[in-house]
Amino acid sequence: MSAVLRAEALRFAWPGAAASCIDIEQLEIEAGEAVFLHGPSGCGKSTLLSLLAGVLVADAGRVALLGQDWAALSGAARDRQRVAHVGYIFQQFNLLPYLSVLDNVLLPCRFSARRREQAAREGGARAQAARLLEDMGLSQALWKRQAMQLSVGQQQRVAAARALIGHPEVVIADEPTSALDEDRREAFLDVLVEACRANRSALVFVSHDQRIAARFGRHLLLPEINRAAELAQP
């Protein structure tokens, strides 16, 4: 089996912090796996996602995406690697506020030839963006609006469409359903989980919401693998 994400002897401390935030001996995530990552507030879930996606770089040990060690790349090369292979739904969405909804979704295809080529197999980037937005329940009337003019729940769904366009090998989602009502949440998960399953994208999904855990094939309680959390216990 080939892991799309692999962490070994991974250690990370936030600058100025007295102790490590992340200390994980080994973690492998395979293509097509749907991982529900959970644990108490502050246990390091978002930090781990940032390390897996090369937004943060390990202090010690290694994190590799598709066999490529993030630490071996320059900052610019990490950005290119991330946009080519990772769809990231941040807790704060990170949409470009003045760009239209549609242009936000198209961004990965603008910056990555790989994502563009993948989208081209399904009728082109614009057609795929349109399909994803429709699947997410965002009507065409919204597509030309600036992202900042959308509600929080609508922005979450735009961020998800942007993460999925061009079928990245890894989709990372940091509490992406927090602002959605129950119907929207279920529809959102239907689209996200099914898109990842169909494309064999690994999905790493952080949530406190145990009601949705059953949708995921693998459950990872972070304090069980994070020695830093264990050591931090009184």
Ligand SMILES: Nc1ncnc2c1ncn2[C@@H]1O[C@H](COP(=O)(O)OP(=O)(O)OP(=O)(O)O)[C@@H](O)[C@H]1O
């Ligand atoms: N930018 C930062 N600078 C310094 N410390 C940080 C930063 N971001 C997070 N931390 C610290 O790292 C620890 C883990 O935070 P993290 O956000 O990864 O936890 P989490 O499990 O995702 O929490 P939550 O469920 O509340 O979102 C916390 O102690 C937090 O204060």
